[in-house]
Amino acid sequence: MDFDLASVYKAKEFLWEGFKYSLSLTVVATGFGVVFGTLLAMAKLSSMKWLSTAAAVYVNLFRSVPLLFVILFFYILMPMLTGMQMGADKSAYVTFSIFEAAYFCEVIRAGIQSISRGQVAAGYAMGFTYGQNMRHVILPQALRNTLPLLLTQTIILFQDTSLVYVVGAKDLLGAASQQVQTHNNAVEMYLSVALIYFIISFSLSQSVKRLHTRIAIIR
Amino acid sequence: MGQYNWNWGIVLEKVAGTDEYYWHWLASGLGWTVVTALSAWMIALFIGIFVGTARTVPNKWLAGFARAYVELFRNVPLLVQLFVWYFVIPDLLPEKMGLWIKRDLRDLVTFTNYLPEFIFAVLGLGLFTSARVAEQVRTGIMALSRGQKSAGLAVGFTLGQTYRYVLLPMAFRIVIPPLTSEFMNIFKNSSVALAIGLVELTFQMKQITGEYAPSNPIEVMAVVGGIYLCIAFSVNRLMAWIERKVRVPGYIAEGGK
Secondary structure, three states, X not given: OOOOHHHHHHOXXXXXXXXXHHHHHHHHHHHHHHHHHHHHHHHHOOOOHHHHHHHXXXXXXXXXXXXXXXXXHHHHHHHHHHOOOOHHHHHHHHHHHHHHHHHHHHHHHHHHHOOOHHHHHHHHHOOOOHHHHHHHHHHHHHHHHOHHHHHHHHHHHHHHHHXXXXXXXXXXXXXXXXXXXXXXXXXXXHHHHHHHHHHHHHHHHHHHXXXXXXXXXXX | OOOOOOOOOHHHOEOOOXXXXXXXXXHHHHHHHHHHHHHHHHHHXXXXXXXXXXXXXXXXXXXXXHHHHHHHHHOOOHHXXXXXXXXXXXXXXXXXXXXXXXXXXXHOOOOOXXXXXXXXXXXXHHHHHHHHHHHHHHHHHXXXXXXXXXXXXXXXXXXXXXXXXXXXXXXXXXXXXXXXXXXXXXXXXXXXXXHHOOOOHHHHHHHHHHHHOOOOHHHHHXXXXXXXXXXXXXXXXXXXXXXXXXXXXXXXXXXXX
């Protein structure tokens, strides 16, 4: 068979639009996911029983069902709750932020628990409140220690954004599949998309690996 | 949300215009999910153990090849991999074979109409997961103390025997907890196969909430979510049971619980 790479090249602006959406979805979901995940982790480690139980239920629920299920769930539920049509593109931002928070929570929780008890006690001994202790002593160290894991989770998240194709959002894969429908170039198009994902994920994960060794040495 | 008419019996109702009930569809979807996940898991375990072991051997070529395999399958999204298997590979195969896959494979067996989707889903999901299993197996082997390998070689085992009788039996026990989460992931990830047309559980949910019962999606989704929770819980219990069964007394501490 003949490769028609010219047809992929011609669609480059179309694909770029899709790629920008994938990227913005990754960035937004990571931002919200880390913030919300940190709060969840603090709740999960809280001494208030009802709070830690609630956080544990949230995390376990979202980690037990497929992401695709959650995407469909919110895609259908969101218009009913808000009373307005928001479309697949917008609802995905909410879905991914809510879903990824559960995964970021587990990473950050491990990070908080890795801080030695002495550090926590020292903070309190200086007269810090719980909030100050978290803000100035525990979280800066916990987040730095878990940075490689957080970044790895972000790479997984970037790959997972391709699932929004299923509800018809136009991410990189969605854009490619639209091109395939009009130009009938599935082989070239999907191989190119696979290559793009591979290059980005591979180079990012290599840099995370380097970062990991550097952080390990500093400690 | 004011005028939502709750109807929790929806999955027990008949599909309009057919003799089937919604719960039939969900049950058949669950069947496909379980069969697909288990078949893919066989592939993932088999290849994953080989590739993971190969990454730790002294032979540079073998270890390098194994690493390339892992990086390839880990850095492309599962959905894109499934598209490549389903839409691309048949076109890249020799013409006769490709045509056979497209035209005759579907009619090869009489009991189902979804053989091609099933085969490519199992293949794609299995190879995708095998790279993850390989990483866990490699980590398990690396976690063993260096003395284990030296001890094996010192008593006169060849490298192969050392792996077979010393390293792998211990490494397998170490990797059971991380493999548990991979085993759970494979059930969750099987939902991605709906994109190539496999009629598994999430596909059925999408179909029912989309076309057939659009006025009661919440109840249907709640039932499907409940089924996924049950799957996750059962897998978790099963693996915990296996972990207890194969524990070497005194070696792996009771820690972690």
